[in-house]
Amino acid sequence: MPPAGPRTPDPLDDDDYPAYTIGRAADMLGTTPSFLRALGENRLIAPLRSEGGHRRYSRYQLRIAARARELVDAGTPIEAACRIIILEDQLEEARRINEELRHRAERRKTSA
Template sequence: MTLDRLDDPDHPAYGMGQAAELLGVTAAFLRSLDTAGLVSPARSGGGHRRYSRNHLARVVALRELTDHGHTLAGATKILDLRADLADERARHAATTEERDRARRERDTALDERDTARRQRDSARHEPDQGRNDRPQG
């Protein structure tokens, strides 16, 4: 058995009783969330619900929002919008990094071009200077 799965927030490590105890909710509450399709835990070979840390975090967030007066449907919508926002922020960050990398590459290419032009212009003027320095006779 590898311990890497313990670091995986999606690994279904908790049974229903354990999850309910950790969260301070009833098993019936967890079942109702599953029935409503709001939290979909994995199933063991015997059909028992298995919760991951991400599942537990979603249950906590749903519970907090409902405790603050939101309906379960409203709380679900809020969580979905938060997830969409997080995805968009990640996409924006990746796009910004890609743009910045492209700008750095462009700037490097422009610097190389300018250096090459200076070297070319310098090389063109060197023979002219050599002719002007010779004594005319």
């Protein structure tokens, strides 16, 4: 039995690891590579590039692309879908920050 020690992180466990080619990502989402390129053109996702210049997508980016596809499939123009998702993300971040600030204020009140 190998000795127990620190586990080497597996890049495939990382949601941000750029593991998927544009073709594989499109297959997984049931869409086309041009749809994924359009998401990049609309600044929704920015895939990393391999040494050869090929787009590589992470699982996190695929989840965002899947949300965009849902909106587009429901009839939303791709530009609007991208903007909606960006605004949803900004709203979620603002809510997270507000909650953090609220907790800090409550801690100050109880420690004062």
